[in-house]
Amino acid sequence: MRKILVVTENFVQDHKIHQELQASPEKLLQEDPIILDRAIVNNFFDTPVHVAAILGHVDFVREILRRRPEFTRELNARLSSPLHLASAKGYTEVVRVLLSANSHMCLARDRNGLTPLHLAAIKGRMDVVKELVRAKPDAALVTVDRGQTILHLCVKYYQLEALKLLVQTIGDEDFTNSKDSDGNTILHLGVADKQVETVDFLLKVSATEVNARNLSGMTPMDILIRSRKDVKDEEIEESLKRSGAFGSMQNNSSVYNNRNMESPGSYLFFDQPDLTSNIPKNSWKKMFKQHDNWLEKKRSALMVVASLIATMAFQVGVNPPSGVWQDTSTPNSQGNPATDFHYAGFSILAHNNPKAYERFLIANTTGFIASLSIILLLMSGLPIRSRIFMWILMVITWIAITALALTYLASIIVLTPEREIQKQSILFVIGSTVLIWLGLMALLLIAHTIRLIIKIVRKLIKSLSPKRRIPGQGFTSRGSV
The missing domain is CATH 1.20.120 (Four Helix Bundle (Hemerythrin (Met), subunit A))
Structure with a gap:
């Protein structure tokens, strides 16, 4: 019981410090020089920088980091740094200040294994994504649960603009065609979730491998064929065909039940395929094969x-x-008209x-x-x-x-x-x-x-x-x- 009372007292004191810091930060720092040290000692949740970062108080963040730059490394109970919070909220100026103090925090992971760049991309904070990639390009290569890259997260959370920015900025073929633990590329996920604009963009990127196979041996065209019926199927199918995509001709009947795929298309229902009809159809198409693009x-x-x-x-x-x-013909020497x-x-x-x-x-x-x-x-x-x-x-x-x-x-x-x-x-x-x-x-x-x-x-x-x-x-x- 006594322990609970101590924790409650510390929490109330910590909360009061946060309120005072938000009310008049410069004045409070001058009146109480050790207030920041007490905030760290009594820290059970967020530090003052966490609070300032989540509220977008850039001047306060700048003043604290000028005095104590080590605050950038402090984590709260959810293992989130101030950079995580500012990135998720989209406060670009706060992110710049935090990066100037410690750019290595771009690689820090929270309790869910996400970096500040992951959170910014998931939330669609485009300006923040640009700042983080510029400060630490390697942060884009950090993978999360089940081997998903930041590109997989962009497709999963429908952030097409962030996907475009990352693909065009990094510009690496291996990065664009990166696979998760199930072997799915972002094109697999885009096709599975019927994201027409995402598929069209990826097919226009020269580095995209349109016939990549996942661990089940399925290409993006296979994913489309075996997925649930949708009004967007025909448009996606046309786009894939124009880019030279094709379905698998191997006997993969033992792996068609691909419902363990953790992606926007993980809820897919696959039909039982008739492999015998695939061979003559593909042979006929190959006879007149000519890419529409x-x-x-x-x-x-x-x-x-x-x-x-x-x-x-x-x-x-x-x-x-x-x-x-x-x-121009003229009369001859005798004055006769030209013949x-x-x-x-x-x-x-x-x-x-x-x-x-x-x-x-x-x-x-x-x-x-x-x-x-x-x-x-x-x-x-x-x-x-x-x-x-x-x-x-x-x-x-x-x-x-x-x-x-x-x-x-x-x-x-x-x-x-x-x-x-x-x-x-x-x-x-x-x-x-x-x-x-x-x-x-x-x-x-x-x-x-x-x-x-x-x-x-x-x-x-x-x-x-x-x-x-x-x-x-x-x-x-x-x-x-």
């Missing part, structure tokens, strides 16, 4: 090609084959062979307009990953390239002497080239058009067909793998 990766290159075609078409347009007249009347600067080809010039002009203008259209579409801000948009852009690109080839063909025919054109060998080469080119373009156009039509039809069938539900379960079946 090729356009995004080659966007700059396509812009350069379109600009080059436009430059060539413009140059050939103002300076056509055979050139232009250098003078071959022309003006300086006009096309010689248009004068001598109007039909050939017309064909040349049509092909060149088509290529010029098509290349300008490509540049306009790439700079328009339209959804570049849309299949319709990509199909339109590819068709325009083929038109531009074909028009360039036809312009070259028309120019060569005009510049080649008539006696050479009459030779069968020249006609055979030109005719064969044109037929092969047109056949190739037609084949590619038909193939991609069929792919687009099939995709649209599948979406219509999927939207119109009734959903199957597993008897006795409250979720929709995803069918076979």
Whole structure:
């Protein structure tokens, strides 16, 4: 009983000190120089720096640490340092003061094993995260329970901005693809919890390994296939496919019950897969495998090609084959009018062979307009990953390239002497080239058009067909793998 009374008396005295320090800190420190020592001796809960840090009193924190910098190392009953509290509350100025006194406290863990950086990221305190990473980059590598990194915590607590900041700041491939004790990367967790924006961001990061396997041998695509049905599944699936993600083809039937995964997706229900249907489907996809994000990766290159075609078409347009007249025809020495009347600067080809010039002009203008259209579409801000948009852009690109080839063909025919054109060998080469080119373009156009039509039809069938539900379960079946 006496021990309880002593503890209660000390707690009341400690609480009074805290109240006095908050009321007039500078005056109190001058009147009682040993008040800080008594606060440490009677410390059962928070020190004055803890109280000032959690309330955001930066001037008070600065004054105490000027006198006693060792207060930065003091821990309360929850093993939290003042830096833990200031980071969780988002007091950036207090964090700066504490870091200037002792930056090593970035690595201190509280009772839950969390560092100040973990708390700041979980709470979404972006400015504090920047300060802590700048002061101690190694703090981002500290793992917590079940081997989770700070990136895993960002996904778990839906802190996308903090995730972006950490991935872009650290910029390390191993860090981005770090795994927890179950072998799950942050992409696994994002897919499991249907976080569309998180998945899209990670897939845009070049360092992300889209087909990483966890300890159960499951890739992010496997996680999606075997997870609960959700309206976001189709969007996530499209994003994964565009990045080259695929499902596992190994027989992992003994590990499909992956419900021990401690993550936002730990509540997943997995359907029983039908592995026999996976092999032919993947084989068919591999036959026509073409990443849908090729356009995004080659966007700059396509812009350069379109600009080059436009430059060539413009140059050939103002300076056509055979050139232009250098003078205007004038009467001869006898005063008779010129028999071959022309003006300086006009096309010689248009004068001598109007039909050939017309064909040349049509092909060149088509290529010029098509290349300008490509540049306009790439700079328009339209959804570049849309299949319709990509199909339109590819068709325009083929038109531009074909028009360039036809312009070259028309120019060569005009510049080649008539006696050479009459030779069968020249006609055979030109005719064969044109037929092969047109056949190739037609084949590619038909193939991609069929792919687009099939995709649209599948979406219509999927939207119109009734959903199957597993008897006795409250979720929709995803069918076979």
